[in-house]
Amino acid sequence: MNKVDLLRDLRHSSRGNMFAAEIPTAAKEDEKRIEELIAELEKEGKIKLRECIQREYSVYLHGIIKYSAE
Template structure:
């Protein structure tokens, strides 16, 4: 998975412009990478994160999709 694929997953999971998604992870490093990519997408202005929670086996992301051309 990379940043672009994460954005595609968030678009599919969104209802209107709000998304709430729990993504399974294999290792702690996977979770840190997903959190880093979400932060980069937020800096680029494509999403606005309200919540990013690392759980034992997943990463929970909740936020708002901003305009992002496909």
């Protein structure tokens, strides 16, 4: 998964500008990679993360998508 795919998934799982997504992971490395991608998106100002919950086989993300020109 890359940053563009993650942002696309978040936009598809949104209502208005709020999103909630559960992303399946196969390994701990996947969880770490998702956290890195989320941090990059936050730094770029595309999203604001409210919570990130690591579950046994997935990562639950909840936050706000900031509107910008695509």
